[in-house]
Amino acid sequence: MIPEIGHFTLLISLVFATLLGTVPLIGAQKNIAAFIHLAKPLVWGIFALLSISLFCLAWAFYFNDFSVYYVAMNSNSALPWYYRLSAVWGAHEGSLLLWVWILALWTLAVAIFSRRMDEVDVARVLSVMGIIAIGFLAFVIFTSNPFERTFPSFPVDGRDLNPLLQDIGLIIHPPMLYMGYVGFSVAFAFAIAALLAGKLDSTWARWSRPWTLAAWGFLTAGITLGSWWAYYELGWGGWWFWDPVENASFMPWLAGTALIHSLAVTEKRNAFKSWTVLLAISAFSLSLLGTFLVRSGILVSVHAFASDPTRGLFILIYLLIVIGGALTLYAVRASNVVSSHRYKLFSREVLLFVNNIFLVAALLVVLLGTLLPLVHKEIGLGSISIGAPFFDRIASYWVIPFAIVLSIAPLVRWKQDKLSRLKGSLAPAILITALISLTVYLTFNINSFIHLLGVCLAAWIFAMTAYELVISRQKTKLPLSHWGMTMAHWGFAALVIGVAVTQFASKEEDVRLMPGESVSLNEYNFKFIDVKQVTGPNYTAYKGSFLVTRGNSEYQLHAEKRYYKVQSNVMTEAGIDAGLWRDLYVSLGENLENGAWAVKVHVKPFVRWLWLGGILMVMGSALCIADKRYRRVLSASKGQI
Amino acid sequence: MKHLKLFIPVAAFLAASVFFYMGLFSDPTDVKNANLQRPMPEFSLPDLMQPEKTYHREDLLGEVTLINVWGTWCVTCRVELPYMTKLRQQGIKIVGVYYDNAAEAEFSGINLQQTQADVKQMLANLGNPFVFNIYDKDRDLSLDLGVTGAPESFLIDPEGQIIAHRRGAIDERVWQRDFAPLVAQYQGK
Incomplete structure (x- = not known):
């Protein structure tokens, strides 16, 4: 019933x-x-x-x-x-x-x-x-x-x-992700409604901003959770795979990030209006596209949902109506939109536009990288696969100019500014950057240029953003949204330094261990204590205990290999000792003969900074939404807005 | 001309849609049909109860046969056994492919005598639908068949072509819908 x-x-x-x-x-x-x-x-x-x-x-x-x-x-x-x-x-x-x-x-x-x-x-x-x-x-x-x-x-x-x-990360990952995907529908609906009414002004942007920020925050949280889950559940210490479904969530995120920045310009300076509308349409369209890619089984992925052409066809028709309709409406109506605002070449408007260019370029790379295998196959050129090496390389070049623009833009004034005015900021920022970079360099002995550059860029963003915060505070009391922006930018810096250090300095080893034996990795000694059989509600498991020592410090790690009876599946639960500066990570592999086990041990410095970056970004968006100005918008009378 | 560029997004989207449409109907990884219209793989495996006896692919030919992949460790197989036994009484030839659970084997080791005793007891309690049981000791046959879990069943025609496939238990509903019409076709001949 x-x-x-x-x-x-x-x-x-x-x-x-x-x-x-x-x-x-x-x-x-x-x-x-x-x-x-x-x-x-x-x-x-x-x-x-x-x-x-x-x-x-x-x-x-x-x-x-x-x-x-x-x-x-x-x-x-x-x-x-x-x-x-x-x-x-x-x-x-x-x-x-x-x-x-x-x-x-x-x-x-x-x-x-x-x-x-x-x-x-x-x-x-x-x-x-x-x-x-x-x-x-x-x-x-x-x-x-x-x-x-x-x-x-x-x-x-x-x-x-x-x-x-069957994991806490996966209980909350999908709802967060959907809150983000679907949240972009609000900005989309505002944009379509504005196009329909022919009223594209800064009011429209002001109304869309908090909604877009909220959706973006949820999407960031969802992606961060997904990455964290993959790290501890899949048992090999990876955190991002450039899997088509991950890309499907990353594309709306990139579009959303561009939209947040572009909306700021539209609201404050009444510029980029047509572009902002296009981004608002794109962010949600890419969410829908992601849904299509995941649910139609058109792309091969670990996130395989049922692959069913009828379902795929249904969504495709739906996409044609919603996205095709929205973009057509845009093409017809956006020509009436005139952005009258003027600005000079060196101004915050232009830097934010450059930011948008970079984000959209990244978006296009991910989009093409994800769809190209499909197109390639369909035009009869055979199957190709575009994977992590391609995306990793592009991302490592991309981050350099992006980080430089990100670090400068908040310091530059609207409309026009002089480069010479920023000189004062350079000395302290360079000093801080050098200090942080040198410390990290000496600690991990980073002799790879690109990774060291990543560390420098992250330190540079941190220093410039902090400097901007200090001088802005001297002038006025800062609104919450300013703190939010700073925090989100620090989040990006944390992400960059996390990627750079983890990629360079992580050590891992696959070893065959008998209980009682140990293996050393980066000054850490991993001792395999024993393996016990344990029983969970719907699984039985081998639980391996490890004692990790370094100097006088001791850490207990427990890695499990679970056998789920009903689906007859074997799952790993990695044993992790998490820390701000490094993670110790152990996972159980195959049970070899004579009680020996294949064991994977990792030492992963700075890996937490990836998710710390995500958390900072989410907190940043929360602070922005909590800003008084939006509450003022909500409580202002109709005439004023 | 200036306004024409506003149509670029919608044009790009429509072009991509063409590929989406093509992609929908050409998915080579569609596992649903991958198991059908292909021959039963070759094998040479012992009888579960009398390991000195060996079966080959030829032993399954000649009449339409239901191959049921199962194990005593499989909960859903218990549910399926009584209905399968009923099918045997209706004259359906059912051959079991028994395999040891991967994780179970890894966790506690396999003892054939123990397995035989378990099988005997389980079939005595729930009904024995099998003409004989092939012991897929290294799980090679299951691998060739593309089995993802137990129970799983394959219907093969007298020439050894797989004509129907089911992941999960067979009950009255599934049998009447997916299997019975095919069986009737061959038994009618």
Whole structure:
């Protein structure tokens, strides 16, 4: 009964979404007040209905209703309750339901926090989000219904959740990622609504900014979590693989990053308007494209969801309507947009534009690198694979000019500035950079130019950003958003130094160890103590204990090799001693003869800085959103904004 | 001319869509069909209960046969056994391919006598659908078949072509939908 309720509310929500996608839009175009007033109640309705749906699916998981096909395929009675709940988004159908629910959540948030906005404009925005919802709801209902039953013969127990997903990182990774992907739909809807109304001004940018920042923060958090999870769960110490699905999440991130910066220019200087609109459309389009790439099985990837041409075709048609429609609207309407603002060559506008160029260039490289294998195959040139070496190399060149622009731009004034004014900043910044770089250089003996350069660039960004903070504080009390920007830029610096040092100075060794034997790596002595059999709720495992010593310090590490019975899968859980300056990492490989084990040990300096960078960026975006100016926007009366 | 460049994004997107469309229908990694319309692989493996006896591919030919990959360690196989036994009573030839669990083998070592005793007991309790069981001791046959887990079943025609494939348990619903029509086709001849 419960699954039928969920299915029913899902169907009704499609009806509501269809109304939301049409009626208020017509109302806004023809100025019919009654139609416009309908937008907000419909949004509340969709949110309530989808919440019931999601709750019903969670209920079926919690109470092990294996007559529901999706539950039977992705859960098991031995699975702990928290994984049974997170299994709701453990596979294709349920994660799509979560996707539309999050869309409903964002739509509701827009409806709530835009009371001060012109009602007609809000109706347009909500209506555009309704149109987006129609496609996804139809997709769920017609191709991927999570409530499908398997009466009369249903399995006595489920096939279990993919063991890779039985992990805290994976409980929160997808919702965060979807919050980011779907969050860009708000900026998209604002842009489309503005194009439809022909009102592209700085008000539009001011309204879009906090939403874009929020979506970007969530997406950053989602990507960071995914990287962290891969690091400790996949058992070989990697943290980014340039896998097509990772790229699919990275592309909207790059577009979103460009959008944040471009929106700043549009809001403050009323410039780059047409470009900003295009970025707003692109960020969400790339999120949709990512969904298509992942769900259609068109690209071969470790994140394989069901590969099904019908589903792929459905999304493709949807993409053609939404992205194709949006870009066509842009092409037709954007020619009316004139950015009248003037600025000189050396000004913050231009530097931010250069920043955008670099981000979009990076985006295009990732896009082409991801799609080229597909195009190559389809035009009959055979299969090629573009992987990590290509992307790594491009990224290492790309970061040099990008970091230099990033470090200078916040110091440069709007409209025009003189390079000579910045001279004062150079001496202390160079001093700090030299100090940090030298320390890192001596500690790790970095004799590779590109890695040392990475360290210098990170130190340089840190120093320049800190300098900017100090001199700005002397002038005025800094708003929160300024702190947010600084923090996000430091996050980028942390990421760069983390990549540079980890790539250069990480040591790893594959060894064959008997209990009692040890191996030395970078002044650390890893001693293999023993292996015990342990039993978890739905798995049995070998748990290897290691004692790592260095001087007088001792660290206990426990690496597990788990065997999940139902799917007959073997998983590794790496033993990690995490630290700001280095991680010690042990994973168990094969059980060899005579009680010996293949063991992988790593010492990874600075690897935490990668995720620290991500966390700083997320905190930065949170600070920006918390800034008073947005609250002022929200509480200002209609006339003023 | 100036306005024409605004159409570049939509044009690029449409061009990419053409490739997306082509890509949708040419995925070589589609595992759904990869197991069908290909011959049952060659093998030479012992009987599970009488290891001195050896089976080959030829032993499976001549009539339509259901190959069921299973193991005593597999929970879902228990569920499937009674229904399979019923199928045997209806005259379906079912041959088991028994394999030891990879992790189990790694974790505690395999003792053939123990396995035989477990199998005997399990079949006595739940029903024995098998004409005989092939012991896939190094899991080579499972590998050739592309087995991803147990239970998994393959229906082969009298010439040894795989004509149906199922990952997971076979129950009444699955049998009637995916297997019964094919079996009827051959048994009718």
